[in-house]
Amino acid sequence: MPPEDVAPTPSAASVPAPGPVPVPAPDAAHPATSAAPALALRGLWRRFGEKIAVAGVDLDVPAGSFYGLVGPNGAGKTTTLSMATGLLQPDAGTVLVHGQDLWASPLQVKAMLGVLPDGVKLFDRLTGEQLITYAGLLRGLDRDTTAERTRDLLAAMDLTKDAGTLVVDYSAGMTKKVALACALVHVPRLLVLDEPFEAVDPVSAANIRDILASYVRSGGTVIVSSHVMDLVQRMCDHVAIIAGGHVLAAGTVDDVRGDASLEDRFVDLVGGRVSGEGLAWLRTSSD
Numbered sequence: 001m002p003p004e005d006v007a008p009t010p011s012a013a014s015v016p017a018p019g020p021v022p023v024p025a026p027d028a029a030h031p032a033t034s035a036a037p038a039l040a041l042r043g044l045w046r047r048f049g050e051k052i053a054v055a056g057v058d059l060d061v062p063a064g065s066f067y068g069l070v071g072p073n074g075a076g077k078t079t080t081l082s083m084a085t086g087l088l089q090p091d092a093g094t095v096l097v098h099g100q101d102l103w104a105s106p107l108q109v110k111a112m113l114g115v116l117p118d119g120v121k122l123f124d125r126l127t128g129e130q131l132i133t134y135a136g137l138l139r140g141l142d143r144d145t146t147a148e149r150t151r152d153l154l155a156a157m158d159l160t161k162d163a164g165t166l167v168v169d170y171s172a173g174m175t176k177k178v179a180l181a182c183a184l185v186h187v188p189r190l191l192v193l194d195e196p197f198e199a200v201d202p203v204s205a206a207n208i209r210d211i212l213a214s215y216v217r218s219g220g221t222v223i224v225s226s227h228v229m230d231l232v233q234r235m236c237d238h239v240a241i242i243a244g245g246h247v248l249a250a251g252t253v254d255d256v257r258g259d260a261s262l263e264d265r266f267v268d269l270v271g272g273r274v275s276g277e278g279l280a281w282l283r284t285s286s287d
């Protein structure tokens with residue numbers, strides 16, 4: 001949905017139920033302070049040794065948008081999102097979240113963020129219920145609110161029956177879902193999700209999409225990275241295509257894809273298709 005089509009902020013109770021739980025409206029928890037983009041990246045650079053992972057990324061994510069970040073393996077998506085969320089210091093550039101400089105005021109800015117990082121270790125010797133509770137209390141919620149939201153989030157993620165299981169014993173998809181619950185519990189203004197649907201079953205993925213769509217309708221902003229072009233085309237209203245640490249295209253999904261599908265546009269821009277001819281030895285029959 002383009003930001004201009006975002007409905008006026010409804011109360012949490014009037015948002016269509018995303019699965020079993022109504023997610024509190026982000027703007028109820030964080031009154032709007034400005035019309036600045038939810039996220040503005042300016043001249044972001046990051047090098048690892050000789051490897052330049054991110055080479056001058058500029059990006060504006062409009063407030064109230066559902067923004068997809070796509071790119072081939074090694075494009076720099078995770079590095080960009082890590083710098084955008086305070087997990088990795090940029091070599092150069094600025095990160096503004098709702099107009100505030102993240103690296104200048106990390107504590108204030110991080111209070112507005114909910115982050116599902118890729119590959120960051122969780123406190124997995126806690127149960128799922130304990131981990132969400134810990135995230136809520138760490139974010140300054142009171143015990144009653146934390147308990148209520150933990151229960152709702154466990155239900156929304158289809159984890160109620162596994163609430164007492166240690167996270168270390170969760171499957172990959174269950175781990176992703178409990179980490180997403182931790183990112184949501186304090187009702188951030190900006191949710192940054194690195195490959196949130198990876199390893200998640202189709203029913204849970206549909207429930208999560210509903211939760212995120214409802215969150216956006218109620219005034220929040222979501223950024224997701226994904227390799228599933230069809231999903232991004234259907235779910236997101238904006239998209240950026242990144243390759244080699246650069247933004248190749250960014251804007252509304254319709255503007256970026258033009259008359260083609262997002263996948264075709266992606267392949268056109270990024271290139272890299274190879275024929276299987278070099279793998280002649282892989283054929284199983286002799287003809």
Ligand SMILES: Nc1ncnc2c1ncn2[C@@H]1O[C@H](COP(=O)(O)OP(=O)(O)OP(=O)(O)O)[C@@H](O)[C@H]1O
Pocket residue numbers: 048051052053071072073074075076077078079080
């Ligand atoms: N900690 C690190 N040390 C060295 N190189 C790194 C490190 N993190 C990332 N890189 C390199 O930076 C580049 C960008 O990596 P990044 O993880 O940001 O890509 P990505 O777009 O998220 O990829 P994928 O889609 O495969 O997850 C890659 O070449 C990667 O090898």
